[in-house]
Amino acid sequence: MILSINSELNVFLLVLCVGFFLGIIYDLIRIVRRVYKHNIFAINIEDSIFWIVTIFILFEFLKYKNSGEFRGFILIGCIIGVILYFYLLSNVLSKMGVAFLKYIDCLIQKVFKLLNFINFFSKIPLLSEKIRVLYNKKIMK
Structure with a gap:
């Protein structure tokens, strides 16, 4: 053509x-x-x-x-x-992109730490329940 x-x-x-x-x-x-x-x-x-x-x-x-x-x-x-x-544009966009990804990565890590913290404290009632059950068993003996 x-x-x-x-x-x-x-x-x-x-x-x-x-x-x-x-x-x-x-x-x-x-x-x-x-x-x-x-x-x-x-x-x-x-x-x-x-x-x-x-x-x-x-x-x-x-x-x-x-x-x-x-x-x-x-x-x-x-x-x-x-x-x-x-x-x-490569230098400017690369620096901005790296900074953005590092910020997102840091944010995700903080969310996971918060979720682990919440998960840890959610186990405390279960632990206290187990201790109470064990204590009641000892008293009953």
Whole structure:
């Protein structure tokens, strides 16, 4: 299919956005890795899943916008979109994302501590009941 220059420019700008979006997705994976340590096997699995999803997104985009044709400017646009994201927003969003995840993690830990505290005190009536039963048994003997 022959595209006009305007159509190619439109596809190029859209693929820049796709590259930008893929940079955000990979950055989210990196943020999770910074907060929750992973072993090398988990990192390899995450990267494999990311690339499979990336390929699927790019092929669906190409099928929808460019009749499935892959051209050099599409690859260049995607790479430029990723590079733009990493130079413009990655540092700021990574720091915010790490801080947010650490805050959520701290909040969850506090909730679990509170639940453990409540669970501990909920056992006291059961314990006092057992002591009372044992005491009554001793008195009856």
